[in-house]
Amino acid sequence: MRRGLKISLVTVTGAALLLSASACGGKKADTGGGGDDGKKTLKIGLAFDIGGRGDQSFNDSAAAGLDRAKKDLSVQTEEISAKPDEPDADKESRLRLLANKGYNPVIGVGFAYTTSIIKVAKEFPKTKFLVVDADQCKVEGANVSGACFSEEQGSYLVGAAAALKSKSGTIGFIGGVNVPLIVKFYAGYQAGAKKAKPDIKVLPPKYLTQPPNFNGFKDTGLGNEAAKGQLDQKADVIYHAAGGAGIGVIKTVGAAGKWAIGVDSDQYNQPAVAGVKEQILTSMIKHVDLAVYEFVESVAKNTFQAGTKQYDLKNDGVGYSPSGGHVDDIRAKLDELKAGIVSGTIQVPTKA
Incomplete structure (x- = not known):
C-alpha cells in the first residue's frame, strides 16, 4: 500500500469525510460506533477489483450492493481500488489497512483477492471477510465467506x-x-x-x-x-x-x-x-450486488456462516436482461x- 493514499469515507447519512491512510499497520480500531438511533454502526471496508467504482460492470455491481446496505442498514464504509498488475502483497496491505482501522466486515471484490483474504483473515480472527468470485469456489477459515457464481x-x-x-x-x-x-x-x-x-x-x-x-x-x-x-x-x-x-x-x-x-x-x-x-x-x-448485500446483512444480524455460497439460475444469482x-x-x-x-x-x- 502506498503511503499517503487518499480514501473517501462515506457514512450512512451521506456525509463525506476525507481521510489520509498513512500506514497499513498500527493498532486495531474499535469495530463500530453508535449510530444516531443508538444502534451499533457496522463499518464496512471494501476493496475493489481493477477499474474500481465506475467501471459500469463488475465493480459497479458490487458497489450497488454496498449502496443498498448504506440505505437499508446502519453502516459506514470505506472503499479502495486495486492497481493493474499489482502483487498479492499490495492486496494484503489493503485488506490489513481496512481491518486495522476497525472495518468489520471486509470485502474483496474479484477472484484475485482469494489468497490474500485467506491469509489476512488468519491475522484478524474477529473480523468477517468476503471474497466475491472466490477462486475455484474455495475459501478457508472460520471467518471467511466466498460468493461464487454459475x-x-x-x-x-x-x-x-x-x-x-x-x-x-x-x-x-x-x-x-x-x-x-x-x-x-x-x-x-x-x-x-x-x-x-x-x-x-x-x-x-x-x-x-x-x-x-x-x-x-x-x-x-x-x-x-x-x-x-x-x-x-x-x-x-x-x-x-x-x-x-x-x-x-x-x-x-x-x-x-x-x-x-x-x-x-x-x-x-x-x-x-x-x-x-x-x-x-x-x-x-451477475448479481454481485445481491452477494455483497446478503453478506453484510448476515454480519449485521449475526447470522454469518463461513464457507461458500453459490449464486445460480435457481436462486436468480445470474440471469439475462x-x-x-x-x-x-x-x-x-x-x-x-x-x-x-x-x-x-x-x-x-x-x-x-
Whole structure:
C-alpha cells in the first residue's frame, strides 16, 4: 500500500469525510460506533477489483450492493481500488489497512483477492471477510465467506439469444483475461448457442490479455480492437466478459450496427454506452450486488456462516436482461432453456 493514499469515507447519512491512510499497520480500531438511533454502526471496508467504482460492470455491481446496505442498514464504509498488475502483497496491505482501522466486515471484490483474504483473515480472527468470485469456489477459515457464481448458466442463455438473433450465422466472444473464471463464460455461451442453433458458427474466444497482465479488464482500446477483429470475421453478435474493457467492445459493435451482449450489470442502462444502447441485445446479469448485500446483512444480524455460497439460475444469482425489448420475441425459448437448467435436464459445461 502506498503511503499517503487518499480514501473517501462515506457514512450512512451521506456525509463525506476525507481521510489520509498513512500506514497499513498500527493498532486495531474499535469495530463500530453508535449510530444516531443508538444502534451499533457496522463499518464496512471494501476493496475493489481493477477499474474500481465506475467501471459500469463488475465493480459497479458490487458497489450497488454496498449502496443498498448504506440505505437499508446502519453502516459506514470505506472503499479502495486495486492497481493493474499489482502483487498479492499490495492486496494484503489493503485488506490489513481496512481491518486495522476497525472495518468489520471486509470485502474483496474479484477472484484475485482469494489468497490474500485467506491469509489476512488468519491475522484478524474477529473480523468477517468476503471474497466475491472466490477462486475455484474455495475459501478457508472460520471467518471467511466466498460468493461464487454459475456464470456459465447465464452465459448459456445469452449464447442461445445470440444464435437465435444472428443473421450472418457467426457470433463472437471477447474475454478480458484468459483465466478459468472467464473460460466459464465462453463455455456456457458456446453451449447455449449450439443448443439453440446447432449450425451456428462460434468464433474462437479472444482474450485481451494473459495473466499476470490483468489490463484486459480495464483497457477499452483493447476491447475496441478485438471487436473490430471479430466483426471482420462476420460476427454480428459479440458477447464480452471483459469488465471495463468491454465498454470498448460495446461501442465498436454498436457503431457497426451489430448486436453486443453486456455482462455483470444491465449495460443497456449505463451512461458510457448510451449512444449505442439500442444495439445491446441483452446482458448476462451477475448479481454481485445481491452477494455483497446478503453478506453484510448476515454480519449485521449475526447470522454469518463461513464457507461458500453459490449464486445460480435457481436462486436468480445470474440471469439475462430483457431491457430494450430486443429479446422479447425469443423469451419463451430462453425461459424454456432456463427451466431445463434449473431442473437439471440441461447440464452446462464450465470448460470449452
